[in-house]
Amino acid sequence: MELMEGVQLRRAARADPAVLALTTAQQAELAAIYADDQPQAGPLHPAIEFILLTVDDTPVGCVGLQPISPGLGEVKRMYVEPTSRGWGLSxxxxxxxxxxxxxxGITTLRLETGTRQQEASALYTHHGYTPTPPYPPFENEPASLCFAKQLD
Incomplete structure (x- = not known):
């Protein structure tokens, strides 16, 4: 789907090389921000589906939808590479x-971000996500912030 000139979204498997490159970059960026305080990134569910965002056919962002239980999903590995930020791609x-x-059929989405990611927290709250108590495996992670949104 083309949204604006040169920008496209498409579904992608978690093993897609572009998704792997972007999620690896995301984890490296988080490691640089949090060092030893970085919450552990849990394993991805086999049924996770990714959306890949490209600009002029170059992959610059992705996000995953991981099923948790009936009606509940989790936003995973949302990332836009640094030189493409500030354009509204997130x-x-x-x-x-x-x-x-x-x-x-998911009616509630949840997500985890970090205390040092103010831009991410602002994005989520601006789009209707509200803070929630930490859920497993983040309940003992002081650097974690959890959010949820009821979908209409």
Whole structure:
């Protein structure tokens, strides 16, 4: 799907080389931000689906939708590479993953981000996500912030 000139979203498998490159970059960026305080990134569910965002056919962002239980999904590995930030691409990814969740019958989305990621927290709260108590495996992670949103 083309959203604006040169920007496309498409579904991608978790083993897609572009998704792997972007999620690896995300984990490296988080390691640099948090060092030893970084919450552990748990394993991805085999049924996770990713959305890949490209600009002029170059992969620059991704986000995963991981099923948790009936009606509950989790936003995973949302990332836009640093030189592509500030263009509203995260909003496009978030809107698309919410649309995919609704199509799969998911009524609640949750996510975890970190205390040092103010831009991410602002994005989520601006789009209707509210703080929630930490859920497993983040309940003992002081650097974790958890959010949830009821989908219409």
């Amino acid at each position: 909003r496009l990814l978030l809107a698309e993953i919410e649309s995919q969740a609704r199509a799969r």
